[in-house]
Amino acid sequence: MRQALLDVADHVRANEPSTVGYYVSQDGSDPCVFATYERYLDQAAMDRHNNSQAVARFFEVAKAILDGDVILMSGNEIFERQA
16 A cells, blocks of 8 residues: 555656645554545646546556555645745
């Protein structure tokens, strides 16, 4: 799972200039739990990402090893801190 997520991250870095941020986390107490936090310039950028071959490959890998459903949550940012 870790490598499949990092493969998507590599694709994002190389091919998705409209992806503002793409973060992959592995839970500190349960290494089988992963989360991504994704930020897109607009809905079209999110749609391009979600319909990419990289995401399709991820789900092909993930479906064989997931112990439950992928939980997708979308939200509208109401605050951002720039460093």
